[in-house]
Amino acid sequence: MRSSHKLGLLTVLGVLAAGALSAGAVGLVLPAPVANGDFRDGGAPNPAEVELGRALFFDKVLSGNQNISCATCHHPAEATGDGLSVPVGEGATGLGPDRNTGAQSNAIYERVPRNAPALFNLGAAEFRVMFHDGRVEADPSFPSGFRSPAGDALPHGLKSALAAQAMFPVTSMAEMAGQPPENEIAIAAEAKDLPKVWAILEDRLRAIPGYAQMFEAAYGLKPEEIRFADAANAIAAFEAAAFRSDGSAFDRRLRGEAGAMSDSAERGMALFYGEAGCSGCHSGAFQTDHEFHAIAMPQIGPGKGDGASGREDYGRERVTGDAEDRYRFRTPSLRNVALTAPYGHAGAYATMEGVVRHHMDPVDGLYACDGTEAVLPSRADLDSVDFAVLKDPELLAAIASANELSAWLAGEDEVADILAFLNALTDPAVLEARGTAPETVPSGLPVID
Ligand code: HEC
Ligand code: HEC
Structure with a gap:
């Protein structure tokens, strides 16, 4: 039997129902703003x-x-x-x-x-x-x-x-x-x-x-x-x-700048660090607990060689050897997430909204995924293995049964607010970062493809 670590809205509701907390009394606990001291180089690189x-x-x-x-x-x-x-x-x-x-x-x-x-x-x-x-x-x-x-x-x-x-x-x-x-x-x-x-x-x-x-x-x-x-x-x-990358509207908000985020993003942040339970896994200023969770994320691509077909990816189990860890993957940081499509450990979701909706009902999301969102240059022999897991009912059932994320039961307004918050995690400096690339490198090899 695998242990169950149900997290998410249902847990929060459970706590509320038990009377341990009341919604009004819960002050929203936000992470501390990112500071130079959080970085190994103290913010002063050599x-x-x-x-x-x-x-x-x-x-x-x-x-x-x-x-x-x-x-x-x-x-x-x-x-x-x-x-x-x-x-x-x-x-x-x-x-x-x-x-x-x-x-x-x-x-x-x-x-x-x-x-x-x-x-x-x-x-x-x-x-x-x-x-x-x-x-x-x-x-x-x-x-x-x-x-x-x-x-x-x-x-x-x-x-x-x-x-x-x-x-x-x-x-x-x-x-x-x-x-x-x-x-x-x-x-x-x-x-x-x-x-x-x-x-x-x-x-x-x-x-x-x-x-x-x-x-x-x-x-x-x-x-x-x-x-x-x-x-x-x-x-x-x-x-x-x-x-x-700590120059987003969210960073400015954490540093105390009034009006840094839109009202919708403010509501989304309150949901994220509050009743939507996102921060149960996406915790802290970088939105990650650095831990591993199975959330029924669809698997596409050639796979890591796991399972009878070899097309599966057992995730954390590959490191620990523990079957309890099968299909668990690390919680990703969500900084600049609006810019980092496709999403999930195999990139099965093309849009941020798609992967957020996956969290609303992970198992339904898994079964609804048909691979059409994949962003892959086509080649017949490669394509023929890319969707093997999605086409195999037994493998889908195994991924579904390992899921430990409770469905997040939200209305459309709440989804919009969460997306507004995720957009507020974009640091505008990233959009100008092309200048990071050098024009030449010491080997003399071409830098640009
Ligand atoms: C049970 C832990 C858990 C909870 C709660 C959770 N997530 Fe996630 N989230 C994950 C994990 C793990 C992944 C990566 C899964 C994978 O790739 O297999 C992920 C992926 C994502 C991604 C895609 C990021 C990327 O770069 O691919 C987004 C966006 C996201 N989560 C947003 C949210 C939001 C919004 C909430 C709250 C509604 C939430 N998550 C709640 C664990 C969680
Ligand atoms: C062909 C594409 C490719 C190339 C080339 C590549 N990477 Fe990656 N990189 C990946 C993939 C895919 C992963 C995730 C692999 C996994 O988790 O098993 C990854 C993961 C990483 C991570 C881990 C990030 C995290 O949050 O865990 C870092 C850091 C990284 N790469 C840096 C580098 C560096 C440095 C180089 C050059 C020495 C490099 N990569 C070359 C594709 C690539």
Whole structure:
């Protein structure tokens, strides 16, 4: 039997009915405003480290075939995502929804199984768990300070979970490494020899004069001393600085600016942090408890290889090995959520309204999802597996029965207010963040697809 953690409106009503609280007496408890002290760098990033990280983040030199960078899937012009349900990795060309599936020998082998999340505010110290299933996590009981798929092979000296995360995309064949025998990184990646992948990349970076100079400026390192962990720390410093995003109307409201939010957004915020129960999971100033919940989110794309079909994604269970955690995924932060479509861990919902309505009746939402909202460049063989889970009644029933989110019984006005609040989480600076991209990178490879 799985334990039940029903959260949401019904819980709140239950508490009210029990007389523990009365609606009038409940003062709305809002999070404290975001402050410099919430960030690991205290709001004062090291400029040389950030510049190095910026170059690395946009440089295709970190991929096996030198054809994709971190920015391809996390582009500032796409609100640090890629605008697709699930990404099209190395081999393809183009950015955002215009990305293709690659041609001839570069045709992609498979899509990447999960939606590329936005990267806002990950420099805040409370973000200690990375990925939809939390497989990279700060944990002092490990020698490196982090639990991760690399186990003891993860190098020491990584400064944060965000830096530890940056060790991994380069080791993924579909994302950045490529298919063997295309290149030596792909061969090492297939053999799961992660230290070899990192060593090859270290050699590449050491040989590029522009990087030698930047590693010297950021960390005082000679070329032969450069390690991939240093590159990961710099990438994290860039992500933390460039994608800090606390200038929304909601932030101004928390800082005490009268009239910062519309009346509708005010009502939506009261619902969100109050009777709608959203903050039971989407808690705090960044709207996440950093925990894992099963909310019957539809699964599309190739899957993570779970289940008899291999098309499923067991989510948190993949990390803990505990069947209780099946279909649980991390509560996403909702900063700039209006800009980060598609939604859900596999991007099954094209609109913010759609995914909010999913929360109103998760099981109905799951069964109503037919995949037509997917944003994916079409290719017949890829398409044929993308909707396997949605077409399988047994798998749908399993996802439905794992659901732990109570239906949120709201009227149309309340939905509109919640959406107004979610729109108030947009930081206007994000819309101008295209300037984050450098014009050139030290490898000399093209920055734009
Ligand atoms: C092909 C697309 C692709 C590329 C290239 C890529 N990513 Fe990602 N990124 C993803 C996907 C998909 C996920 C979610 C994977 C998961 O949860 O299993 C992700 C997750 C992340 C996360 C975790 C965010 C969170 O909230 O948990 C960070 C940080 C990140 N990527 C940074 C990077 C960096 C840095 C690089 C380059 C070294 C990079 N990514 C390259 C697609 C990509
Ligand atoms: C039981 C915990 C829980 C509650 C309560 C909850 N959510 Fe969620 N929410 C989640 C989880 C977990 C996800 C991601 C699920 C997945 O991808 O499988 C999510 C996803 C979302 C997303 C999509 C974000 C994205 O980037 O894909 C939005 C928007 C959202 N929730 C809004 C709300 C609102 C509004 C409420 C209140 C009406 C609410 N949530 C209540 C757990 C919860």
